[in-house]
Amino acid sequence: MGETVKLTACFKIEGEVPDMFNLYKQLVNELLNYAFLKNITSFKRLKSEKYYEMRGKYPEFPSHYVYTACQMTCSIYKSFRKLKRKGKAKGDKPVFRKDVIMLDDILFTLKLDDWVAAIATPNGRVKLKLLHGKYHEKFKYWKIGQAWLIKRNNDLFLNVVFSKDVEVEKPINVIGADVNENNVTIAKPNGFERRVTGEKNIRIAYFLKRRRIQSKIKGGKIRRKLLAKYGEREKNRVLDVYHVVANWVVKEALKSNSAIALEDIKNIRKRIKFSREMNGRLHRWSFRKLQKIIEYKAKLNGIPVVYIDAKGTSTYCPICGAKLSPNGQYRTMKCKRCGLIADRDVIGAWNIRLKVLKTDRCGEPRSRRKPPNETGGRKGDKILQNVKPPRTVTR
Numbered sequence: 001m002g003e004t005v006k007l008t009a010c011f012k013i014e015g016e017v018p019d020m021f022n023l024y025k026q027l028v029n030e031l032l033n034y035a036f037l038k039n040i041t042s043f044k045r046l047k048s049e050k051y052y053e054m055r056g057k058y059p060e061f062p063s064h065y066v067y068t069a070c071q072m073t074c075s076i077y078k079s080f081r082k083l084k085r086k087g088k089a090k091g092d093k094p095v096f097r098k099d100v101i102m103l104d105d106i107l108f109t110l111k112l113d114d115w116v117a118a119i120a121t122p123n124g125r126v127k128l129k130l131l132h133g134k135y136h137e138k139f140k141y142w143k144i145g146q147a148w149l150i151k152r153n154n155d156l157f158l159n160v161v162f163s164k165d166v167e168v169e170k171p172i173n174v175i176g177a178d179v180n181e182n183n184v185t186i187a188k189p190n191g192f193e194r195r196v197t198g199e200k201n202i203r204i205a206y207f208l209k210r211r212r213i214q215s216k217i218k219g220g221k222i223r224r225k226l227l228a229k230y231g232e233r234e235k236n237r238v239l240d241v242y243h244v245v246a247n248w249v250v251k252e253a254l255k256s257n258s259a260i261a262l263e264d265i266k267n268i269r270k271r272i273k274f275s276r277e278m279n280g281r282l283h284r285w286s287f288r289k290l291q292k293i294i295e296y297k298a299k300l301n302g303i304p305v306v307y308i309d310a311k312g313t314s315t316y317c318p319i320c321g322a323k324l325s326p327n328g329q330y331r332t333m334k335c336k337r338c339g340l341i342a343d344r345d346v347i348g349a350w351n352i353r354l355k356v357l358k359t360d361r362c363g364e365p366r367s368r369r370k371p372p373n374e375t376g377g378r379k380g381d382k383i384l385q386n387v388k389p390p391r392t393v394t395r
Contacts, residue, residue, distance in 0.1 A: 003168050005299050009139060011117070011158045015128035018121050021099040021151055024065065027058055028096040031073040036093050041081070043074045060122040068102040099151035110144050110160060117158055119149065128156070168304045173258040176353030177249055177294070178313070178345050179265075181285050184245050187349035189256050194345065195248055197241050199285070206234040238286070246293040253303050260298050261356040262291050263310035263348075306356055313351040314344050 031050060040046050047070045054066045080094035107120045115130045145161040176187040182200040186193050209230055217223040253260050265287060295305045315324055317335040324347065327334040331344040342350075 002165055003299055004163050004165055005296050006145070006161055006163045007139075007142075007296065008159055008161050011160065012131040013117060013128040013156045013158050014131055015126065015156075017119060017126050017128070017149075017156070018123055020061075020065075020101060020121065023058065023061070024069065024101045025096055025099075027054060027061070027066070027069045028072055028076070030054070031069055032076060032094050032096060035073055035077045041074055041078050043071055046070050046074060062107065062120045062122075064104055064106045064120070065101070068104055068107070072096070072102050101149040103147040103149060105144065105146070108147055108149075108158075110147075112140055128158075130158075164300070166299050167302055168299060169302045171253075171257050171259040171304065173256050174261055174306070174353055174356045175249075175253055175256065175258045176261045176349045176351070176356070178348035178352060179262065179287055179290055180345055180348075181287075183345060184249065184290075185343075185345040185349040186249060186252060187346070187353040188252060189258070192346050192349060193252070195245055197245055199238055199241060202234065202237050202241070203285070206230055239289075242290045242293050245290065246297045249294050250297045250301055250303065253298065254301060259304045259306055259356070260294065261306045261308055261352045262294065263313060263352060264307040265310050308352060308355045313355070314348040316351065318347060318350040318354055 031046065031054070034040070034050060035046055038049075040049075047067070051066055051070065054069070055063055058066065076094050076096060080089055083089040103119065109118045110130075111117075112130075117128045117130055118125045119128065139162045142162040142164045145163055147161065148159040150157040150159060173189050175189070178185045178187075182198065183194050183196045185195075210227055213223060213226050213230070217226070249260060252258075298305050314333075316322070317324055317338060317340055319340055320335065320338040322335050322337040324333040324335055324340075326332070327341055332341065333344050333347055334341045
């Protein structure tokens with residue numbers, strides 16, 4: 001199977017470009033007003049109706065800026081309509097306020113060997129120096145796609161989308177990964193393993209730090225600067241933890257030539273209805289970010305990733321299927337039918353793996369499948385030859 005992995009790299013750039021941001025904002029907002037009045041979400045239609053008119057109105061721009069402005073307009077208007085249906089839209093009509101310019105492959109060139117980017121401007125192509133060296137080796141042989149020129153606090157950044165075609169092989173096994181707020185637990189063909197992330201403590205520490213800043217400094221530039229500083233530190237620390245954990249999950253999958261199974265928990269925020277403190281903590285947990293990092297690292301190593309329905313993975317017995325009940329200890333569950341006692345996270349990872357084993361190894365349903373045995377696979381299935389599910393699993 002062939003798949004494409006896409007990653008976005010942010011380069012800080014050194015140099016000066018003509019001030020195009022206000023003019024580009026004006027162009028996009030004019031297109032947004034037209035799209036809003038005519039209810040246009042199709043890029044093809046908007047381009048056919050407004051492209052030549054905008055070319056004549058903004059002759060100083062290279063023609064492809066009008067092209068990318070039409071793309072941004074359709075994307076912004078679609079997002080606005082979606083938010084409006086949910087009652088979350090700010091204002092009666094969409095407005096573009098950010099200092100961002102979308103670039104296609106005609107408007108810029110990137111030479112990573114020379115650390116130079118050339119961007120088309122009304123005054124011709126301007127060469128700019130790239131500053132971040134850590135991306136050099138990683139993206140050296142990747143395809144270059146679209147980019148965004150961003151102005152932030154008088155600094156210029158270039159966000160570039162890189163893509164790479166990878167071959168994903170069909171595995172002979174599967175591991176289930178249960179992603180939690182403070183740990184990741186995996187169910188392997190020969191047992192279970194857990195890696196504590198410590199994300200919960202990092203999030204709480206920076207939340208309390210921001211609270212202290214907000215209580216002691218009442219508004220102003222210093223307060224905003226401090227909040228941005230510690231917000232960036234929190235993001236970097238959590239991201240570093242995510243990469244370490246993702247590398248560990250992929251390494252374990254490579255050892256047993258296994259696919260990686262994850263829970264589809266994208267709508268979990270709609271189901272969060274606990275105390276105010278717990279709600280705030282869970283909403284700060286960026287679970288989808290970790291899953292995305294695991295997914296792209298797995299695909300780069302030729303490992304497929306399967307998403308399964310998260311319903312019941314931590315509440316039903318993986319051996320007999322009965323409803324589990326708390327065992328009186330923190331996060332420990334017990335089955336009254338078969339006597340299994342195990343940690344909630346271990347049960348979750350176990351059930352994730354079994355759900356994939358009850359289907360094809362790549363997530364497609366089997367046709368005319370025999371009923372699964374108590375371990376979730378068919379009798380004689382090579383995947384489960386050496387797996388003996390424990391009756392009691394301790395933390």
